[in-house]
Amino acid sequence: VCEGRDMGTVVFPQAPVKFFLTATPEARARRRHDELSAKGDTISFDDVLAQQNERDQRDSSRDVAPLKPAQDAVLVDSTAMTIEEVILHMVAIARSRLNS
Numbered sequence: 001v002c003e004g005r006d007m008g009t010v011v012f013p014q015a016p017v018k019f020f021l022t023a024t025p026e027a028r029a030r031r032r033h034d035e036l037s038a039k040g041d042t043i044s045f046d047d048v049l050a051q052q053n054e055r056d057q058r059d060s061s062r063d064v065a066p067l068k069p070a071q072d073a074v075l076v077d078s079t080a081m082t083i084e085e086v087i088l089h090m091v092a093i094a095r096s097r098l099n100s
Contacts, residue, residue, distance in 0.1 A: 009069075018069075020076065022079075026049065032052065036048065
């Protein structure tokens, strides 16, 4: 198992199962803000959201290895899911694909 922004398109394009995790910008920023706050960082939610949107724009429009799902990746929208739900969902898909 590997994670990263270009694992399925650049690093492991032949992997038998690939996932592309997504969530709304607000959900992703809320998660990041909570993570930073737990570490004592006082950055505002709006600043986290702005930084994240800027990074997403840079990553998706760069010339080399732009952020995009592999054509055969399973898109997983985790906006309304807990981490446990995401894992169970992905494991079920991986088992199904690898056993068929």
